[in-house]
Amino acid sequence: MVRAWYMDEDLSVDQRKEHQLDPPMPVSLDELREKSGVLHWKLNADTYEEDGELExxxxxxxxxxxDVIEISKDKLPNYEEKIKTFFQEHLHSDEEIRFVLAGSGYFDVRDCHDKWIRIEVAxxxxxxxxxxxxxxxxxxxxxxxxxxxxxxxxxx
Known part of the structure; x- marks a missing residue:
């Protein structure tokens, strides 16, 4: 299940760490939707082609x-450059939709009060x-x- 929390903004610490506040401030899925508009579903990544839920x-x-993207040093050309680009704050005029097939990572989003919420996806x-x-x-x-x-x- 996805986890989300308000994060610290100490960028001197590796961006790949959890960046939990002390004490932690978790964000429920309902709060995440209310404060940022982010939507979440939990699907079966092994059976999605047959079970019809994603469709x-x-x-x-x-x-x-x-399309499918794999992000790792072995799979993504210009890995270091791309990772830096992905971590630069930006926005899009369309929704950004991602279904995690393997691995894990973090999406950081700004809430309605301009505070960062970290969303752990797997x-x-x-x-x-x-x-x-x-x-x-x-x-x-x-x-x-x-x-x-x-x-x-x-x-x-």
């Missing part, structure tokens, strides 16, 4: 295009970041994630 969500939300998590939300991504200390990217229409 149902794709049809309901209009996700017509997918195998089976489907996450939808709303259009216009400031966010960034980093791997965790496992240094590997394989995720399906979903889009409304083909990405440009």
């Amino acid at each position: 149902k969500i794709r049809n309901e939300r209009g996700y017509s295009y997918t 195998k089976g998590d489907l996450l939808v970041l709303p259009a216009g939300i400031y966010h960034r991504f980093t791997l965790d200390e496992q240094n590997y994630i394989k995720a399906m990217r979903l889009f409304v229409g083909e990405p440009v």
